[in-house]
Amino acid sequence: MTRPAASPEPAPIVFQNQWRDVFDGTLPDDWEPTKSVSVVIASYNSATLPLTLASLAAQDYPEDLLDVVVVDDGSEPPVELGDVVPKNIRLIRVEEGWGRSNATDIGIKATSGDIIYWVDSDMILFRDNVRQHAKWAHFIPEAATIGNKGFIEAWDYTPESVFEKVTDGTIGDDYDRSELHEHWSIQIFRDTDDLNTSHGRNYSTHMGACASVTREVYDRTFGQDTRLHLGEDTEIAYQLWQAGAVFIPVEEALTWHLGRGTVQDHAVKVAWHNDVHFAQRMPIPRYRRKADNRIWEVPLVKVVIEVTPETAYLARNCVDRVLNSTLTDVHVVLVGPWSQLHEGRRRMLADPMNELYLVREWLRTDNRVIFAEEMPETVFPAPYRVDLPITAGVTSDSLMQMYRQIDGNRLGAVRYFTPGHTKDDSATIWDSAALARARRYRGEGDAIEDLVDRVWGFEWGSNDTAQLIDLREADLSARVTRVEPRIAELEAEVAALRAREAAPAASLARQLAQRANAASGGRLAPAVRDVNARLGGAPAALVRRLRRRG
Numbered sequence: 001m002t003r004p005a006a007s008p009e010p011a012p013i014v015f016q017n018q019w020r021d022v023f024d025g026t027l028p029d030d031w032e033p034t035k036s037v038s039v040v041i042a043s044y045n046s047a048t049l050p051l052t053l054a055s056l057a058a059q060d061y062p063e064d065l066l067d068v069v070v071v072d073d074g075s076e077p078p079v080e081l082g083d084v085v086p087k088n089i090r091l092i093r094v095e096e097g098w099g100r101s102n103a104t105d106i107g108i109k110a111t112s113g114d115i116i117y118w119v120d121s122d123m124i125l126f127r128d129n130v131r132q133h134a135k136w137a138h139f140i141p142e143a144a145t146i147g148n149k150g151f152i153e154a155w156d157y158t159p160e161s162v163f164e165k166v167t168d169g170t171i172g173d174d175y176d177r178s179e180l181h182e183h184w185s186i187q188i189f190r191d192t193d194d195l196n197t198s199h200g201r202n203y204s205t206h207m208g209a210c211a212s213v214t215r216e217v218y219d220r221t222f223g224q225d226t227r228l229h230l231g232e233d234t235e236i237a238y239q240l241w242q243a244g245a246v247f248i249p250v251e252e253a254l255t256w257h258l259g260r261g262t263v264q265d266h267a268v269k270v271a272w273h274n275d276v277h278f279a280q281r282m283p284i285p286r287y288r289r290k291a292d293n294r295i296w297e298v299p300l301v302k303v304v305i306e307v308t309p310e311t312a313y314l315a316r317n318c319v320d321r322v323l324n325s326t327l328t329d330v331h332v333v334l335v336g337p338w339s340q341l342h343e344g345r346r347r348m349l350a351d352p353m354n355e356l357y358l359v360r361e362w363l364r365t366d367n368r369v370i371f372a373e374e375m376p377e378t379v380f381p382a383p384y385r386v387d388l389p390i391t392a393g394v395t396s397d398s399l400m401q402m403y404r405q406i407d408g409n410r411l412g413a414v415r416y417f418t419p420g421h422t423k424d425d426s427a428t429i430w431d432s433a434a435l436a437r438a439r440r441y442r443g444e445g446d447a448i449e450d451l452v453d454r455v456w457g458f459e460w461g462s463n464d465t466a467q468l469i470d471l472r473e474a475d476l477s478a479r480v481t482r483v484e485p486r487i488a489e490l491e492a493e494v495a496a497l498r499a500r501e502a503a504p505a506a507s508l509a510r511q512l513a514q515r516a517n518a519a520s521g522g523r524l525a526p527a528v529r530d531v532n533a534r535l536g537g538a539p540a541a542l543v544r545r546l547r548r549r550g
């Protein structure tokens with residue numbers, strides 16, 4: 001799809017993940033950083049931590065804008081800070097929980113920098129590494145940067161030598177990067193024009209070894225998932241994507257990675273382990289969810305429906321239709337005055353709220369349905385949201401076709417012409433990442449659709465795709481069942497075959513006559529009828545007598 005025309009507003013907005021259109025990394029000559037950076041390092045029995053800290057001590061980023069937190073995740077012996085460390089450094093020991101995700105979570109909560117930069121304890125950062133990461137946040141508020149790792153397998157560094165080499169800029173001369181292991185992410189960067197054409201879907205390249213994000217974006221997420229003990233950096237990267245992050249590989253943010261990467265030696269085992277945890281938490285990419293009719297922690301789509309006492313009579317049918325969709329990876333948020341329902345004595349049949357009681361009873365055991373009091377601002381971290389009027393009904397394949405249209409065309413939102421509804425109350429499917437990005441720039445009086453169009457793209461969709469109906473005109477007593485489109489097609493084909501078999505077979509003579517007429521371009525039949533008429537119908541009568549004798 002084409003990018004919308006540039007906005008006349010002074011502050012440009014990144015469209016999807018096309019960061020180069022806003023800032024290509026070239027700094028003004030007089031530029032100086034103003035944003036603070038908090039570096040978080042989780043460490044467990046790390047022999048290389050002193051080298052990492054020495055490289056941070058030699059950074060050219062302003063000292064008053066840089067702080068470092070080391071989180072000791074239960075090391076034996078406990079971590080002790082040496083002499084060659086950054087000026088603003090703190091050591092925190094984990095008191096509860098374990099693992100990198102837990103330690104990183106503790107460290108981030110203990111900091112306040114405008115930019116959060118997590119660094120592994122086996123990294124050596126080159127002189128301007130922090131500066132190269134941090135500059136992007138000064139121009140792109142949603143920047144989530146990815147450093148450049150060179151994997152080395154042998155070294156004889158000391159903290160003192162690292163500090164000296166990083167300071168004088170010679171640390172990069174020790175190894176030839178072209179001869180080192182190439183990380184798998186590099187090929188992705190090549191294939192996607194440094195993620196400019198990725199739409200954010202290559203979020204997994206944002207890895208914990210040396211990656212940063214603005215606190216503004218991070219604060220929109222749930223934070224580190226401390227239940228994870230592998231792959232936690234991929235999971236938080238997924239959250240950042242859904243929170244509107246712009247992923248930027250920073251080739252100039254150079255590092256040495258001390259030792260081989262885990263994936264280099266254990267790729268199959270790591271994937272086998274992580275895919276189970278990722279499937280629960282990350283609906284995209286779709287290949288991880290290898291089964292339909294499952295209830296996942298984070299659904300692909302959340303359908304938001306608002307119910308009132310006046311419209312409650314439609315709610316059961318409306319929700320049942322959603323839950324009987326061919327797209328089964330779906331949850332429903334049913335918004336209504338549920339707190340007003342009570343267990344006290346009431347005249348049930350005369351109670352104007354009675355239909356709401358019936359709706360709650362009908363759906364209470366289905367854990368795909370969430371009863372909410374207020375319209376949710378976001379369905380984060382689900383990647384897609386459908387706002388469905390309770391007066392509109394989906395058919396079996398509606399959600400699947402809506403999802404395919406927004407996902408296949410990489411749109412921020414699609415609104416569908418809905419029978420019996422105005423344009424303003426028609427069904428709409430939204431991309432959560434696009435909404436998160438758009439909300440930041442929304443001013444008083446701004447329509448969210450216009451901003452989504454600026455950051456991701458907005459279209460109107462035909463009801464030929466959505467297949468929606470007006471529930472107010474539907475038979476609400478009819479049973480709601482799922483109709484698989486392919487099965488419906490096959491059933492129609494079978495019915496047509498049966499009808500054909502039931503029809504009387506044409507005689508051989510008639511079949512020959514039909515073929516001869518077709519071969520003449522339809523001219524033979526009128527000629528034969530004309531001859532028969534001139535002879536008073538005698539030829540046709542003769543044919544009928546011969547047929548009866550046969």
